[in-house]
Amino acid sequence: MAPSEDKRDKHFPVFALDNPLRRLFGSPRKYCSYVKQEQIVADLGCGPGFYTFALAKSVGPQGRIYAVDSDEKAIRTVKRKAAKRQCDNVEAHASSAADLSFIEDDSVDFVLADGLLCSVAPQDHESAVREIKRILKPDGKAFLSVAKGRMSYVDKAEWEGILEGFKVELRNYESFFEDRWALVSKKH
Numbered sequence: 034m035a036p037s038e039d040k041r042d043k044h045f046p047v048f049a050l051d052n053p054l055r056r057l058f059g060s061p062r063k064y065c066s067y068v069k070q071e072q073i074v075a076d077l078g079c080g081p082g083f084y085t086f087a088l089a090k091s092v093g094p095q096g097r098i099y100a101v102d103s104d105e106k107a108i109r110t111v112k113r114k115a116a117k118r119q120c121d122n123v124e125a126h127a128s129s130a131a132d133l134s135f136i137e138d139d140s141v142d143f144v145l146a147d148g149l150l151c152s153v154a155p156q157d158h159e160s161a162v163r164e165i166k167r168i169l170k171p172d173g174k175a176f177l178s179v180a181k182g183r184m185s186y187v188d189k190a191e192w193e194g195i196l197e198g199f200k201v202e203l204r205n206y207e208s209f210f211e212d213r214w215a216l217v218s219k220k221h
């Protein structure tokens with residue numbers, strides 16, 4: 034793709050991703066059953082941390098959450114919340130998921146990429162997916178979800194292609210109400 038055709042990452046207002054109303058439709062603890070004490074988690078496209086702090090509680094002080102978002106405003110909010118709540122196990126990075134060089138290979142137990150890939154600029158999808166595979170432990174799991182519709186940067190065909198690169202543990206099929214999602218691990 035020529036540079037002039039490059040699209041930008043989609044960013045969202047902090048209040049849209051983290052407000053009391055959102056809790057009426059889903060719990061911040063939605064992904065906590067995927068993690069255990071002392072585990073390492075990467076919350077990619079964490080936004081202002083709707084899921085981050087529930088995960089931080091679940092892995093405990095000996096665990097670690099890498100909270101990553103390319104939106105500096107969202108990361109500033111995560112850092113402010115982490116300081117206020119004394120969550121020393123949350124390490125926030127204003128960075129694209131296409132470059133996670135601050136995370137070691139095969140080191141992460143659980144990757145959360147909720148609404149990430151449909152927001153990452155299309156020219157970076159391949160790198161972001163490569164990075165998820167690189168950081169996951171051989172027995173690690175990743176939860177990927179993407180929005181549907183014209184505003185999403187991932188269509189059905191691309192979604193199926195992404196899943197082909199992983200071992201799919203669990204997934205949904207076309208549903209009017211739900212985003213596309215899958216629980217995956219690395220192919221060995």
Ligand SMILES: C[S@@+](CC[C@H](N)C(=O)[O-])C[C@H]1O[C@@H](n2cnc3c(N)ncnc32)[C@H](O)[C@@H]1O
Pocket residue numbers: 042043044045050077078079080081082083084101102103104107128129130131146147148149152153154157
């Ligand atoms: C739909 S929101 C989901 C936020 C969060 N996971 C949640 O559920 O509250 C997508 C997030 O991905 C972030 N994002 C977009 N492109 C990104 C990139 N290249 N790397 C990391 N984060 C990105 C956006 O800034 C936004 O916070």
